[in-house]
Amino acid sequence: MTIFKLFLLFSFLSFSFSEETPNHHAFPRPLILEYAELEEEEVSLRCRSWRFAGEANNLSPWKTVPKECAEHVKEYMNGKGYVYDLEIANKEAGEFAKSVKLKEDGLDAWVFDIDETLLSNLPYYAAHGYGFEVFDHAKFDDWVEKGVTPAIEASLKLYEDILNLGYKVILLTGRSESHRAVTVDNLINAGFRDWHQLILRSSDDKGKLAVIYKSEKRSEMEKEGFRILGNSGDQWSDLLGSSVSVRSFKLPNPMYFIA
Amino acid sequence: MTIFKLFLLFSFLSFSFSEETPNHHAFPRPLILEYAELEEEEVSLRCRSWRFAGEANNLSPWKTVPKECAEHVKEYMNGKGYVYDLEIANKEAGEFAKSVKLKEDGLDAWVFDIDETLLSNLPYYAAHGYGFEVFDHAKFDDWVEKGVTPAIEASLKLYEDILNLGYKVILLTGRSESHRAVTVDNLINAGFRDWHQLILRSSDDKGKLAVIYKSEKRSEMEKEGFRILGNSGDQWSDLLGSSVSVRSFKLPNPMYFIA
Structure with missing residues (x-):
């Protein structure tokens, strides 16, 4: 899964990416392991934000966990x-x-x-x-x-x-x-x-x-x-x-x- | 900082510790590094819970970050x-x-x-x-x-x-x-x-x-x-x-x- 795909995956969560979002061109290749770790961290952070948003009553009604x-x-x-x-x-x-x-x-x-x-x-x-x-x-x-x-x-x-x-x-x-x-x-x-x-x-x-x-x-x-x-x-x-x-x-x- | 001290530190956050809380007697010694990591993870989880509780409007008024x-x-x-x-x-x-x-x-x-x-x-x-x-x-x-x-x-x-x-x-x-x-x-x-x-x-x-x-x-x-x-x-x-x-x-x- 590329960082790019991850971006797509999270289009439901995020409408604007800050400049801090890792740009895969900025990394030497093929650091597959590092990519995987970055992705895992991204998923974890985005999903935690989704969970936070739920606890703060910010989410519209939802039927299943994304x-x-x-x-x-x-x-x-x-x-x-x-x-x-x-x-x-x-x-x-x-x-x-x-x-x-x-x-x-x-x-x-x-x-x-x-x-x-x-x-x-x-x-x-x-x-x-x-x-x-x-x-x-x-x-x-x-x-x-x-x-x-x-x-x-x-x-x-x-x-x-x-x-x-x-x-x-x-x-x-x-x-x-x-x-x-x-x-x-x-x-x-x-x-x-x-x-x-x-x-x-x-x-x-x-x-x-x-x-x-x-x-x-x-x-x-x-x-x-x-x-x-x-x-x-x-x-x-x-x-x-x-x-x-x-x-x-x-x-x-x-x-x-x-x- | 020992795990025990960590427990004391977090008495303000937690009134009952689940059985999942790591018991330092359960670990072989002297795995100092592992202790440090466990502690860091505990602090991170407890502080995240504190932050979550704030976002969910569960906290009483507070004057400073713990x-x-x-x-x-x-x-x-x-x-x-x-x-x-x-x-x-x-x-x-x-x-x-x-x-x-x-x-x-x-x-x-x-x-x-x-x-x-x-x-x-x-x-x-x-x-x-x-x-x-x-x-x-x-x-x-x-x-x-x-x-x-x-x-x-x-x-x-x-x-x-x-x-x-x-x-x-x-x-x-x-x-x-x-x-x-x-x-x-x-x-x-x-x-x-x-x-x-x-x-x-x-x-x-x-x-x-x-x-x-x-x-x-x-x-x-x-x-x-x-x-x-x-x-x-x-x-x-x-x-x-x-x-x-x-x-x-x-x-x-x-x-x-x-x-």
């Missing part, structure tokens, strides 16, 4: 980068949670999303290209019904801290009501306990954008008197919209996008 | 990572801008912040530790008054595209009214032109949080009839609050935080 970044996302998800990103997001959430003086009326709430927030579907996505394959609803439903999705350790620790501080925990997930029983079992087996409410998509919520569905549900919480202080989710559609929390915490997820 | 990440931030700001992150954010903004069918009443607006959004104060920060030194208002004012802040190339390209598409450009900056003349000259010399309005902090706005000041100004734009379709800024306080834009674009900035 082909050029499939390997990068796989490595990230299986490496320390993902673990450390989960840790710092949850640590910041925990520090904020501790910093708030709760009222004693039991109405201070923390909202958690479930998939890729409390539970990790990494085993499923590892078998399906880490987001490079188009999402298959039926296959994913089969996986959910197994009820074996493991906890995200850093999120489980935050969850315990939040409970112990006296927050009411409300779980708000895009999973359908039909998965309620297996979701409850899965959460308990993964170590989660004592949530105040578990909200799943009812038949009325079918077809709604996640950001609308979740905003509506948060609005209902507020009508019940809850003060939503924190909200943890791996999608911006978990966190934005209306009735948003005082602080929200975006957990990393470069594998899929939910609007 | 000591351990000073070198990481310097390398990032001077390397391709920063350039590529600027490029992808501006590219996504441009694609969104093009995708909107504008009304022909001249009321479709795009809001731009100035510092670290259109103009780059990197020369100033390079001389002041890339955010590792505590911000010095007087020194920064002196720098601003020189009027030599260069354009961010990818943002200048977006700016031109936005103008050519027919948007009204409104510049909304935290700079004070006292810097108006030099800011206008600086912008023009850097290649920016034809903005509809340049809003700076008046004496009435002194002491307001940026997120409040900017929300108020956007609210005034809406009262004048403008539809704020896009908003580009390097701080979340440029983008959040009320009267927010349809889509906003967070440009990277690991050097400072404005609430």
